[in-house]
Amino acid sequence: MAAPLDLDQLQTFVMIADTGSFTRAAERVHRTQSAVSMQMRRLEERIGKHLFEKDGRGNRLTDEGERLLSYARRMIHLSRETLAAFDDRQLEGTVRIGTPDDYADRFLPEIMARFARSNPRVELTVTCEPTPGLVEQLRRGNLDIALVTHDAIASQSELVRREPLLWVSSATHPTHEEEVLPMAFGRPTCIWRRSACDVLDAMNREYRILFTSWSATVIAAAVLSGLAISVLPECALRPGMRVLGEADGFGPLPDCKIGIMRGHTASPEIVEAVARHISESLDNISMRASEENGPFDLAALNGIRTRRPKPNLVAPGW
Template sequence: MQNLDIDLLRTFVAIAQRETFASAAEQVGRTQSAITQQMQRLEQEVGCVLFEKRGRQKTMTTDGSRLLAYAQRILALNDQAVQLARSRGAGEKVRIGSPHDVADSILPNMLRRLSKLSTELQMEINVGRSPFLMDALREGELDLVISTRYDEAFPGVKLRTSPMVWICAEDFTFNPGEPVPLVMADELSLFRKLSIAQLDAHGISWRTSFISPTLTGIKAAISAGLGVTARTTELLDANMRVLTEGDGLPRLPDVAFYLYVQPTCTSNILRELFESTERIATRFGPAFV
């Protein structure tokens, strides 16, 4: 089956719109003789006469009128396809979730990469706690999630492994002989579970000093000198310091951050981001993502 030349069809439609070869030549930026040669080639492709002379003018034949309707539809579909390909997700809305811990580090990098894939992408950002973000992903309320939770139910890739450390205020006085005053989140917190497990495993007593459901509250309590928290190094700022084994506290395990995509996600942009992230992590390791 022979394919029709899009350029020839575009000139053909221009002639129909402008009614003369000379006027159509101006529209498509060609000479009149070039227009005539194009129509001769189109007639050879379709195997019929498209124009006939009536006096000094050329008018469209019945076959030409029949082809015109198809030519207009072909051009419309072609132009729509080109526009869609160039837009790369223009107007598309994607919902992204990230924990507070990496909202200033991993998340901006992800958003930057997304913006390069599509400058017109609409991004809705949900910064919250990992267990709630995973619930939202499971319910289809988010399309892409960064999380500390490992979950085989979703396609995922490890983004980074961060050291978890004991953090307190710069001027906080830590007394190894007393129960460790813990600043924590509630029972859903991975950091709470890991820190208590390590203290219990080493026979170190502890007490609850402050509980907050948000990282903002935990950071405020630490800055106020209310106690010690176990968190990744992303929490540290100039007014805080790290307590180590030399202070009598046990070493804490590293925490991994994962990128998950909704299995039913239809966004080609998000799929491209996820797959490129997976390729980089597989080839070079999470530290290069």
């Protein structure tokens, strides 16, 4: 019978992938650079595959390394959940979570299910608002933690996910062919709205803003009914939408960045537990998408795919 994989080695491997550096990973796992390198050699011997390949002065994950990363995350998450389930010192209390409704449908089921299994004595209170409102709620002390649209300039948040921001129209209406484009956007403070307007202005494309709403449901309804075009992150795409690209006359948009913001709270242990579960849940969603779609992520309902670049893993002396 084959010997089981070493969780310590897998945790170091994941830390290398997350930090992008053998050196930073060594600091996080409290080991020397040489000890981390030895762990990775032993892990490669155990797997029987090369997990890293040279890339200039550093290293990067091989395709086999990418495959292992998916399984390693799952094993570590399951180990943590198992230990939490048998921990007599389980967290108790209430935590107030905020998220835009764009993210709620896609991410909350996984986050809530994972957190509730490990922390059955914690009550979750969920608020759905646009990011500017969530930032204000955090400032006022009305929320403990929020999943927000990351804006490094306007607000400080911990970046936990990046995905394509896409032009979307109805799959059954030629709305995008109108001479003056009818648009549906969030409020003027919306980062995606500003990005879309900047691109349209740079292209000298005529448009008018027909609908403004903070509700993702309202924006989606305007798009699906053929009344307007909008921009949405990959996670918010719905059946019946068509993704528009450069072939349709629409320029590329910046990525949607999703982050975590913490408020001032009397229960930092619970907030940190929620933050960990959010990060792990988003990893798990990405992992499942990767397994279902191969090395590509679905970037649209109409067959457009995008490849995620492999991180460069700097490893002096490896």
